[in-house]
Amino acid sequence: MTKKENEPEEITPWELKGLPVAPTGAAPADADLKKIIRNNYREPIADDDPVCAEIDGITLRVCDIGSRGLGLIVPALDSFLAGSPYRLTLHIDDKTIDLHGKVTHISPSETSGECHCGIEFLDLSKKDEQTLQHFLTAHHARLFGPTSGPADLGRD
Secondary structure: OOHHHHOOOOOOHHHHHHOOOOOOOOOOOHHHHHHHOOOOOOEEOOOOOOEEEEEOOEEEEEEEEOOOEEEEEEOOOOOOOOOOEEEEEEEEOOEEEEEEEEEEEEEEOOOOOOEEEEEEEEOOOHHHHHHHHHHHHHHHHHHHOOOOOOOOOOOO
16 A cells, blocks of 8 residues: 555545445435535534624524534523524624524434524625634634635535
8 A cells, every 4th residue: 555545535524525424335315315414514612712692682602603504502492493584693703793594403402401503694795704704714723723724614
């Protein structure tokens, strides 16, 4: 084997669609593949990261964020209605972004008793998209190091 064959291929997080999803020889139905393959990647947000969101005057912890949406920690399954649109204010560092979003799911945590709420961004302006992308690229470099490549998170 050559040296190149011994080294693992570097895979960046937003390339998760290319990973194998079934054993060799298995032929899952297209519907099954759509349930397995993630089209978007969101960066994890730590408790001390300068990111939070407000919906209806309630400040919520952001647990992950990408260019197309974010995940929030909410106290209960009935905190927000899945499928419903909401106005939210996203605070990133010293910047504030007013957004429209739609709740895509609310799932209970198996360990914490809290719930995870996924929100898809709707009608993101070019300026807000650039602000978000700038944060994601810098945050990605802090998490994975400057050699991991640019964060084109959630781009198909």
